[in-house]
Amino acid sequence: MALIxxxxxxxxxxxxxxxxxxxxxxxATVAQKVAxxxxxxxxxPRQSPMQVIFQGKVLDPEKxxxxxxxxxxxxxEVRYADG
Structure with missing residues (x-):
């Protein structure tokens, strides 16, 4: 494990x-850590999933x-998926 x-x-x-x-x-964990x-x-706070955006693209939360x-x-950047 490497720290980034x-x-x-x-x-x-x-x-x-x-x-x-x-x-x-x-x-998904990165989103939680930023949030x-x-x-x-x-x-x-909202009851909505979060997304991580890198270079304009939404990253797969399971990767x-x-x-x-x-x-x-x-x-x-992290954002709520519904907004």
Missing amino acids: PLTAAFREDFVVQLVPVEDSDTI AHAVGLRVA KVADVPLSPMDFV
Whole structure:
């Protein structure tokens, strides 16, 4: 397992965070880790799945970080799927 630091923001937030993820984490887990820094703090919680966007594309939530082309300090955006 390798630690990969990502720069990340939740779509409705104004803060960009440095979020450490493991290369063995799923993309769904990445969304949860990013959301932990914004949802319930500056973003209202919703009962909706979240998506991770990298270079304009929605990443498959079941893939592992090691299976997508994410490198240290890459920027990802997380958003609610319904909005």
